[in-house]
Amino acid sequence: MDRVERSYERQHENQSNYSSVEFATALLVTGTCHASGGPAVFSYVRDPPTMNRSHLATLIALVAHVSLSTGCFALHSRIEGTNFAAEDAPFIADSAPQIESNAALPEQAGLIHRVVLVGDAGVPMDSEPVLESLGRWADVYPDMTTVLFLGDNVYPAGIEEDAVAEGEEILRKQVDATNATRIFIPGNHDWGHKGDDRLLRQQAYLDGRQIEFIPRDGCPGPALRTLVPPTAGLTRGIRTIVFDIDPWYFNKDEVSDCPGNTTPEALAAELDELLAANRDQWLFVGAHHPLRTGGPHGGFSRGAVADFITGAIFLIFGTLQDTYEDGYREIMTPIEASLAANPPAFYVAGHDHNLQILEGGDHAGYQVVSGAGATKRVRGGHVTNIEGSLFAHGHAGFVVVDIVRSGDGERALVHVIETEQDAPVFSMDGGSR
Incomplete structure (x- = not known):
């Protein structure tokens, strides 16, 4: 006893x-x-x-x-460290390959393609500063830019049956923020609850606007899209592969209806094939859920009151979809093995409401957490530096990756864009291919 x-x-x-x-x-x-x-x-x-x-x-x-x-x-599993909140200066590692921000912004002649990474934008204010800033960055070269919306596109629980107009209005604000190519991927809040009804309403709206929503039909994926094909003037193409782990949280009984990938192991096997076939490309692998994070979903405190609330949610629902949970690890472990076999240039995610650039370790050239797309969700944002952190800040904003010409090849330039700032608050050399 x-x-x-x-x-x-x-x-x-x-x-x-x-x-x-x-x-x-x-x-x-x-x-x-x-x-x-x-x-x-x-x-x-x-x-x-x-x-x-x-x-x-x-x-x-x-x-x-x-x-x-x-x-x-x-x-349990809490990360200890300094909180780099919005009102504080960001964490920037001494080892970060920083470059001068203003000098790093390419002229059109040098730009091959711009990829804008923004997540958790699903509760925009009437004049959302993040979307306004996103429009300025994406519409400089709209024909040479792709915006990846990294999930949680409609808070609090997707497009509900009795609130379709309200949910579609939230999506409209994001879609109308830019004329660039837009790709939306789902997050846990887009699913809302058990079943895929709310998710499919989002898919139907975006289909009507001729905007891509992938993976399709509430399935895990993976889904491959070519942003820029290899050409005579481009040694490597630019592609993205996206997947969604939420079917195993919200729609487990129906995953069997999806073609092929009904288990995390099956998803990882197909991902392995796609990664191997595109190993020489500029490859962005994207999902709503990060591999690693110094934010609350990685175990960093949300603050005493919020910790009690989220703890109660865990007791009721059995998960917060945090990276250290057994269920999360069970899903992500085979996926991580596939990434380690053929690491992409970038692994990109949202989920935590902050901005982070991390060394990619065994799984990518770099890992990006960009879940600060809605000012309301970032207020009081919490994030600290963990092993491999290059940049961390609990501030509203997004991340831009420019693929530019460099000698006989290409190079990635990575910028962190925060609201109320004209220039990037952080820019770094993301390496060459």
């Missing part, structure tokens, strides 16, 4: 001697986290006592214990 159960039994035997407040306090202070770091299990929840003082005491005790247990969850 553990300490919580013994303490509870003593309290239960003598509860007639407690006032309501004293009883609640006694229960609170005897709570403990399991050694594994997960939420504690309290015997009074399994076998609730019969209160002879006040039902209010039981309610207070329950709330107190849920708060404590969610706090224990919040401590």
Whole structure:
């Protein structure tokens, strides 16, 4: 019998001697986290006592214990570090291959293609600063630019049946922000809940606007698109491969209807083939979910109040889709193995509401987390530097990758664009191919 159960039994035997407040306090202070770091299990929840003082005491005790247990969850897998919030200066690693931002912006003659990476833009304000800035950057050369919207395109839960007009208006603001090529991929908030109805409404709207939404039909993918084909004047093409892991969270029973890739292992096998076939290309592999992050989805604190709330969500739904969760790792491990076999130039994602550039490790040249597309979602944003971090900031904005001509080949220039800034706040050399 553990300490919580013994303490509870003593309290239960003598509860007639407690006032309501004293009883609640006694229960609170005897709570403990399991050694594994997960939420504690309290015997009074399994076998609730019969209160002879006040039902209010039981309610207070329950709330107190849920708060404590969610706090224990919040401590599990937490990343310790400095929070580089919007009002603070960003983290920039000494090892980052920085270049002068103004000098890094290419003239049209030197630009091959611009890829704009923006995620979690699904709750725009009436005049959303991120979308306004995105339009300025994407529409300089709209015929030479692709904008990847990295999921969570409609908050809070996709396009709901009784709120279609509102959901479509959220999408319209994003679509109308630029005349460049636009590609949308799904995120967990686009699914909303079990089933794919909300996701398919988003797909139908974007189809009507002749905007790509991939992977299709609530399936995992992967989906390959060519942004720039190899030509006589271009040694390598520019392509993107995208996939979605949310079917295994929200629509597991229906994944079997998707062609081929009904398990993470099957998805990884096809991804492996696509990566091998395009290993010499400028390749952007994209998903809503990051491989690594120094933000809350990687275990960094959201702040005490938010940690309690998200801990409660975990207790109710069993997942926050955080990178350290067992279910997340089970899905991503075979995918990571495919990436390691043939690393792309960039792995790009959203999910965390901040801006990060990381060394790619075994899985890519560089990893990008760009989930700061909606100012409302970034306020109070939390992010710290982790191993391999080159840039980290909890500020609204997006990331731009310019593929430019360089000698006999091409080179990538990476820029972090934040609202209220005309020039990039960070630019670096992303390497050559």
